[in-house]
Amino acid sequence: MQQVIEVPNTLYLCPVCREPLQLNQSGKNYACQNRHSFDLAKEGYLNLLPVQDKHSKEPGDSKEMMMARRLFLEAGFYEPIAKAVAMMIDANNTKGEGMQFLDLGCGEGYYSRKIACHYKHSEKIALHGIDIAKFAVAAAAKKQPEAQFVVASSNRLPYIDQCFDFILRVFAPSADDELKRVLKASGYLLIVTPGPRHLWQLKKSIYTEVKEHSSESLVLQGFDQLVTQRISYKITPNAQQRMALLQMTPFAWRANASVQQALSAISELEIETDFILTLFAKTVDIETT
Ligand SMILES: C[S@@+](CC[C@H](N)C(=O)[O-])C[C@H]1O[C@@H](n2cnc3c(N)ncnc32)[C@H](O)[C@@H]1O
Ligand SMILES: [Zn+2]
Numbered sequence: 640m641q642q643v644i645e646v647p648n649t650l651y652l653c654p655v656c657r658e659p660l661q662l663n664q665s666g667k668n669y670a671c672q673n674r675h676s677f678d679l680a681k682e683g684y685l686n687l688l689p690v691q692d693k694h695s696k697e698p699g700d701s702k703e704m705m706m707a708r709r710l711f712l713e714a715g716f717y718e719p720i721a722k723a724v725a726m727m728i729d730a731n732n733t734k735g736e737g738m739q740f741l742d743l744g745c746g747e748g749y750y751s752r753k754i755a756c757h758y759k760h761s762e763k764i765a766l767h768g769i770d771i772a773k774f775a776v777a778a779a780a781k782k783q784p785e786a787q788f789v790v791a792s793s794n795r796l797p798y799i800d801q802c803f804d805f806i807l808r809v810f811a812p813s814a815d816d817e818l819k820r821v822l823k824a825s826g827y828l829l830i831v832t833p834g835p836r837h838l839w840q841l842k843k844s845i846y847t848e849v850k851e852h853s854s855e856s857l858v859l860q861g862f863d864q865l866v867t868q869r870i871s872y873k874i875t876p877n878a879q880q881r882m883a884l885l886q887m888t889p890f891a892w893r894a895n896a897s898v899q900q901a902l903s904a905i906s907e908l909e910i911e912t913d914f915i916l917t918l919f920a921k922t923v924d925i926e927t928t
Pocket of ligand 1: 698699700708743744745746747748749750769770771772775791792793794808809810811812
């Protein structure tokens with residue numbers, strides 16, 4: 640009898656056996672040929688994080704950090720970054736229609752929403768987002784039902800090989816070999832990292848000695864750097880937004896109650912932002928014969 644090879648109708652891989660996942664007819668459940676099955680959550684996201692990759696009860700950003708991030712980002716302070724990201728995508732979209740796009744470490748989905756808005760009413764882009772924090776993914780999925788969000792670790796991406804045309808990683812961790820595996824040969828990777836002066840005044844209000852972030856350029860195994868862009872500007876969030884900004888940073892836990900009180904009592908604090916955008920392409924492997 641002729642073997643029937645099923646063509647996957649999604650980009651997902653089963654987190655248990657690494658076989659492709661298929662969406663079943665009900666449209667509510669994904670399963671692999673080994674009958675491992677995963678239900679879509681009511682918000683429309685998929686949880687593909689196996690217990691062995693879950694090193695704590697709630698890995699990734701907490702619900703409080705996620706909510707603080709949403710409040711701060713929705714106020715538009717990082718809009719110039721979202722715009723610069725969209726311009727980089729436009730400038731490097733050789734694909735035209737049907738670009739498969741991944742927002743890696745997407746958090747509550749701010750950049751995915753901005754990109755969707757940029758490509759409004761067009762079939763140009765299929766948006767995917769992944770984050771290890773379930774609360775963040777649920778919040779992202781709720782706001783953007785047309786995008787495909789999953790809970791998973793960037794160290795073990797639940798996607799088939801070479802399926803993305805563009806990967807965006809904003810202030811989030813990743814594993815070089817996994818990035819290389821899921822990016823198409825013609826694909827691009829855009830990484831946004833903090834520049835030397837990022838949130839300088841906020842840090843000064845917490846630490847007695849403040850160090851600048853490294854300005855060394857990012858080196859990724861298996862990738863060539865194409866473009867680097869530094870974007871810096873000043874913001875003046877109000878007290879609530881300032882506290883939200885603190886809450887979403889890794890140095891929030893260093894700020895004790897009195898530091899937090901002092902920070903929220905300042906009538907106005909101008910804060911420097913500083914971002915480095917680095918665009919990469921996959922290094923072409925030259926086969927030696
Ligand atoms: C600083 S936040 C950035 C979120 C989003 N990119 C943004 O700029 O709004 C870092 C994100 O990485 C996620 N994260 C941390 N470790 C991760 C991992 N191993 N795999 C996937 N996501 C991870 C966190 O849950 C968090 O949402
Ligand atoms: Zn399976």
